[in-house]
Amino acid sequence: MSAAADARRALDPVVSALNGIILGKERQIRLALACLLARGHLLIEDLPGVGKTTLAQALARALGLSYQRVQFTSDLLPADVIGVSVYDRTSGRFEFHRGPVFAQLVLADEVNRATPKAQSALLEAMEERQVTVDGHSHALPEPFFVVATQNPSYQLGTYPLPESQLDRFLMRIELGYPAAALERELLRGRDRRELLASLAPLLEAEQLRALQAAVPAVHVADPLLDYVQALVRQTRDSGHFQSGLSPRAAIVLLRASQAWALLHGRPGVVPEDVQAVARAVVAHRLELRSAVDGAPGADLDRLLLEAVPVP
Amino acid sequence: MKRSPGVERLLVTCGALVVALLPHLAHLPTWISAALAGAVLWRLLAEQRGWALPPRSVRAGAALAATVAVFAGYRTLNGLDAGTALLSVMACLKLLETRAPRDHAVLVFVGLLLCLATLLYEQSLARLGYVLVAAWLLVAALARVHRPVEANSEVRPFRLAARLLALGLPLAAILFVLVPRIEGRFWALPTASERHTTGIGEEMSPGDVAQLGLSDDPAFRAHFGAAVPPPDDRYWRVLVLEDFDGRRWTRRSGGADFAPPELLPGGPEYDYRITLEPTQREWLVGLDTVIRWPAAVALRSRAATLVRVEPGLSERAPVTAPFTYELRSATAAALMPSALPADLARRDRRLPDGRAPRARALAAELRAGSRDEPAFIEAVLARFRRGPFEYTLEPPPLGAEPVDEFLFETQKGFCEHYASAFTVLMRAAGIPARVVVGYQGGEWNVYGGYLLVRQSSAHAWSEVWLAGRGWIRVDPTAAVAPERVHRGSLPLSGAREREAGLYAAAPWLLRARALWDATRTRWNEAIIGYNPLDQQALLERLGLGALGWQGLAIALTAGFALAALALGAWLAWELRPRTRDPLLAAWDSAGRALASAGLARAPAEGPLDFGRRIAAARPDLAAPMAALVDAYVAARYLGAARPAAAREVAGLARALRARLARRGR
Incomplete structure (x- = not known):
């Protein structure tokens, strides 16, 4: 078969390796991978201690990416993220000292604890894929993947990301508590950090770049475009949402669906691919008009995915 | 305060229901209105606060209690009033268990039934407009129920309802024109005993006409083809009162005397058409004196008054909806000129024994001083004219001997007092005399080409019989207050004076009132008055005259079946699975x-x-x-x-x- 089958052959081991470290979260692992393949950035929103950091670290190791972690705190300065120019006495010039953002996988931990100023430094770097200091642009490495984590905003001492900045993240996922049986396994098993250390890179940088390049080439049939458009129209016309999805949101939804299809070794996108990524891609870009009792995610499924027929 | 999502939906349904119920509040007992307001408020609060709705046992008990209460109030569950009351109460109770869309739909249907009942009470143009609005709101509520509960503040259901109603209108028009119409009392659900009557009553005692006089409601309209009688000839005859007990004049009871009376046409003749507002009585009105009348109308030969008759039904045919009929009158016709039947002559000279002694004395005195009967009449009128008689709508109350007191003490009164006193004086002098009640006057409506006669034009006058000339109209009020007769309505009271001032200040208001009245009249004649004869005429003009009503019913049914089939076929074709692929x-x-x-x-x-x-x-x-x-x-x-x-x-x-x-x- 084709590129798609190759992709799956390359990515399946990554998925199973990550599965061995973060138990029972295959769906989230696949979403994170798809996000990376679609060259987007990932926002993980959950309580401390459910494995956000571990997921980011494991991703970096399994994919052979350079890894940096920035702990966002309220006194973090933009320079702490992107770097700073320092006068070098020997050369008599300003030298740029690269900040932690110059890594292929950057974990921005508890991003909503920092001030909006520090947040926007990171978010600009995510968007531009380069950093400009003192008039000089410094390109960020390729691939460049930011995993930001945030605590639910009802916790104290947080600066919630504004909607326009949430839009910079391709997906937002939640990890949630593990199932009881898996939690027991977690308690019995070895320390996660040891496991991480034993994880060897499963992909080469070149391979990953090729996979990213393959995402936009995944076939999109006309009926599927119809489906994506129908979903977008539903968010705009049904009256259930404050405002509909933007054209950009439609593009990234399609891109994420292509990545998901590639991850599953399909040469084309099927409606199920769209449905699989829809909640992660769309939920943080939409606001329900009236909060109905129950989980917001369930509402999204009911009002969007279950309301639009598959063509 | 954050609203619970179901509140708006409930608000729409309740609002529409209340609008549908409002016209009924006037004739519903107070406790039902209170129960309705309570139920609506409670249910909305319950939705907002999330209270539990009453359990089944409570609801069943309430339903039973309400039924018993309605039965106790009306002594029946049948008929329009009791039925409406029961329906209203049940709507309140249904509200208490309204949760699902299905319950809302039931409420909406109850509301539509109430709208229908509204039209059974009254079919005016204004009422129809109101009912249309109510129906629109109800249909909108139904459409709203089928939207998601949280789809709030949408105009879509209201627009959809308006469109549905608009689409339904042509269908309604076709059905109105073509569905075979049934003449008779089938449609006139409210029976006379259930409804209060309007217009002129069966008896006259001082004060009656005054109450009527305050009402500005239309009594009837008379459409004249070419000539219109001059104001002084506009005497509209309704009833003749012959029996007098010293205070009250009453109608001579019983007796179907429909043999054509002796009538000698004289004076100008007028052809006209009268549209009578519902009176709940069978008496009709006609310009004095009617000489030709249609089959649905009969002339009582002795009184020369008109009654409505229905072929095949009993003689009494009360006017429960606007009723139109065509007449010809001659304003100077002679009624029974050659002879008065003996019993009538006796009756119309009779006075109760011992009553009105001073009036009798006065009559004897005046009669003695007069050379003949016409001279005597003139003498009595002259006495009225000379005064100090005064025309007023607020006369002092009269005691045990009203005629004497009026003639010799108070000397203040209006048409009833004068007609009564004059007739008594005539009888005291041995001249057959009787009181005629009806209307006098009418305002000309230039838009509709008709005379509008209001209840405020109610009037009473006398008739005396003179050998060789027959019954002659004598209006003693005209002797006292000629302007009353000339203007054709009672003098203005305070409130009406202000109203008249308003009309004088803004003449367009008067024109607008005339235009509105003309529109309403067209409506009553063309729509409300559309009867089997009109239908037959219309069908003949359409070339469907040969069908008859059975044929029409069959054709209509077949037509609708065919239309439904065609629509179904078209829908099936439109909705066919279109998978060309x-x-x-x-x-x-x-x-x-x-x-x-x-x-x-x-x-x-x-x-x-x-x-x-x-x-x-x-x-x-x-x-x-x-x-x-x-x-x-x-x-x-x-x-x-x-x-x-x-x-x-x-x-x-x-x-x-x-x-x-x-x-x-």
Whole structure:
């Protein structure tokens, strides 16, 4: 078969390796991978201690990416993220000292604890894929993947990301508590950090770049475009949402669906691919008009995915 | 305060229901209105606060209690009033268990029934407008119920309802014109005893006409073709009162005397058409004196008054809806000129024994001083004219001997007092005399070409019989207050004076009032008054005259059946599965086969998920289903479309159907 089958052959081991470290979260692992393949950035929103950091670290190791972690705190300065120019006495010039953002996988931990100023430094770097200091642009490495984590905003001492900045993240996922049986396994098993250390890179940088390049080439049939458009129209016309999805949101939804299809070794996108990524891609870009009792995610499924027929 | 999502939906339904109920509040007992207001408020609060609705036992008890209460109030559950009351109470109770869309729909239907009942009470143009608004709100509420509960502040249901009503109007018009009309009292649900009557009463004692005089409601309209009688000839006869007990004049009871009386036409003749407002009584009005009348009307020969008759039914045919009839009158016709029947002559000279002694004395005195009867009449009128008689709508109360007191003490009164006193004086002098009550005057409506006569034009006058001349109208009020007769209505009281001032200041208001009245009149004649004869005439003009009402009913039914069939065929054609794509056609055929086996694909279910579900539910189908799904998905979504793909999928779908069929057997 084709590129798609190759992709799956390359990515399946990554998925199973990550599965061995973060138990029972295959769906989230696949979403994170798809996000990376679609060259987007990932926002993980959950309580401390459910494995956000571990997921980011494991991703970096399994994919052979350079890894940096920035702990966002309220006194973090933009320079702490992107770097700073320092006068070098020997050369008599300003030298740029690269900040932690110059890594292929950057974990921005508890991003909503920092001030909006520090947040926007990171978010600009995510968007531009380069950093400009003192008039000089410094390109960020390729691939460049930011995993930001945030605590639910009802916790104290947080600066919630504004909607326009949430839009910079391709997906937002939640990890949630593990199932009881898996939690027991977690308690019995070895320390996660040891496991991480034993994880060897499963992909080469070149391979990953090729996979990213393959995402936009995944076939999109006309009926599927119809489906994506129908979903977008539903968010705009049904009256259930404050405002509909933007054209950009439609593009990234399609891109994420292509990545998901590639991850599953399909040469084309099927409606199920769209449905699989829809909640992660769309939920943080939409606001329900009236909060109905129950989980917001369930509402999204009911009002969007279950309301639009598959063509 | 944050509103619970169901509140708005409930608000729309309750609002529409209340609008539908409002016209009934006037004739519903107070406790029902209170119960309705209470139920609406309580239910809205319950929705907002999330209170539990009353349990079934409470509701059943309340329903029973309400039924008993309505029965106790009306002594029946039948009829318009009791039925409306029961319906209103049950709407309150239904509100207490309204949760699901179905309950809302029931409330909406109750509201529509109440609208119908409203029209049974009154069919005016204004009322129809109100009912249309109510129906619009009700239909909107029904549309709102079928939207998601949280779809708040939408105009869509209201727009949809307006469109539906607009679409229904032509249909309603066709049905109105063509459905065979039934003449008779079938439609006149409220019986006379249930409804209060309006207009002129069966008896006259001082004060009656004054009450009428304050009412500005129209009594009837008279359309004249060419000539219109001058104001001084506009005496509209309704009833003749012959029996007098010293205070009260009453109608001579009983006796169907419909033999044509002796009538000698004289003076100018007028052809006109009268549209009488409902009076709940069978008496009709006609310009004095009627000389030709249609079949639905009869002239009582002795009184020369008109009554409505219905062929085939009993003689009493009360006017419960606007009633139109055509007459010819001659304003100077002679009634019974040659002879007065003996019993009538006796009756119309009779005075109660011992009553009105001073009036009798006065009559004797005046009669003695007069050379003949006309001179005596003139002498009495002259006495009235000389005064100090005064015309007033607020006369002092009269005691045990009203005629004497009026003639000699108070000397203040209005048409009733004068007519009564004059007639008594005539009888005291041995001249047959009687009181005629009716209307006098009328305002000309230039837009409609008719005379509008209001209740405020009610009037009473006298008639005396003179040998060789017959019954002669004498209006003693004209002697005292000629302007009353000339203007054609009672003098103005305070409030009406202000109203008149308003009209004088803004003449367009007067014109607008006339225009509105003309419109209403057209409405009453063309729509409310549309009867079997009109229908037959219309059908003949349309060339359908030969059908008859049975034929019409059959034609209508057949027509509607054909229209429904045509509509159905068109819909079926419009909604046919339009899968030109053979690939989709093959996939859908498999989908339909699975659906009839109880394994329908949800509309939002992708093909892969569908395949997995089928495989889990029916392992025997797993293999053919997987093959079908793979081929279909590859061709449709994966960019592997080949010309042969559709045929391949069709083959796989057939295989799946075959497997299904085998299992089915």
